[in-house]
Amino acid sequence: MSEEKKNENMNADQAKNTCGCAKDGACAQNNEKELSGEQPELCEKEACCKKQEHCEKNENEKGEKCEKKKKLFAEIDELKKEAEENKRKWYAVTAEYENYRRRxxxxxxxxYADGRNDVVAELFPVGDNLERALASCADEQTKxxxxxxxxxxxxVLTDEGIETIDxxxxxxxxxxxxxxxxxxxxxGEESGTVKQVYLKGYKKAGKVLRYAQVIVIS
Structure with a gap:
């Protein structure tokens, strides 16, 4: 086959492989560049396809990023809720412990105060006996x-904050x-009035430690 025939066949194959672009001049120039070993320029249709592929790729990447962001925000919201719940529980436990400590x-x-009062109350009969002994004593030195x-x-009673009920x-x-x-x-004595105290009473901070025993006018 002659060299001229080979060139014709090659040109025919190149024509079949063209993109069908309306601008045949550009495609022909690309064919010539391919034959000469130069980098051909993209025709309009190829450029459009490349651009569409690039756009689709960008859209896919944006979609993936958007999904990742949504998932991340959802995880953040869940962690915030968990943190608030833990904070609420911590406040509740702290308040409960503080109430328990105060109680x-x-x-x-x-x-402690009741224990001291019980001990002091054991001394009340001692005071009663001292008063009786003093009332019946005739000797001045003993008195x-x-x-x-x-x-x-x-x-001792005064130092403990104990008052007499009379x-x-x-x-x-x-x-x-x-x-x-x-x-x-x-x-002319008034009914319901205390005429005499038979046994003294005692109280501390408003709490009665021993009730007074009294004789009342009827």
Whole structure:
């Protein structure tokens, strides 16, 4: 086959492989460049296809990024909810512990105070006996000694914040006294008034440690 025939066949094959672009001049130039070993330029249709492929690739990448962002934001929202729930639980536990601590401290203080009061209450009969002994004592020296002991006893009670309940001449109150006897009124005495205290009562900070035993006018 002659060289001229080969060139014609090659040109025919190149024509078949062209993209069908309307601009035949550009395709012909590309064919000539391919024959000469140069890099051919893209025809209009090929450029359009390349651009479309690039756009589709970008759209796919954008879609993947968008899905990743949505998933990431969803995870962040879930973590925020979990953090808020943990914070709420922490506040609840802290408040409960603080209430427990205060309640325990108050109970401990109350038990301690009650324990001291119980110990001091054991001394009340000692004071009663000292007063009876002082009232019946005829010896002056002995009487002075009893008075000194009784004053020391009363000082102990005062230092502990304990007050004496002595409602003589006052209206009877069951909150601080027990009526052990009722006597008729004499010389215009008012009914319901305490005439005499048979046994002293004691209280501390408003709490009665021992009720006074009294005689009431009926």
């Amino acid at each position: 325990t401290e108050k109970q401990s203080a109350t038990r 002075k000694g009893l008075e000194m002991v009784l004053k020391s006893f009363e000082k 409602p003589t001449g006052k209206p009877f109150s069951a909150d601080e006294a027990e009526a052990i006897m009722a006597v008729p009124a004499e010389n």
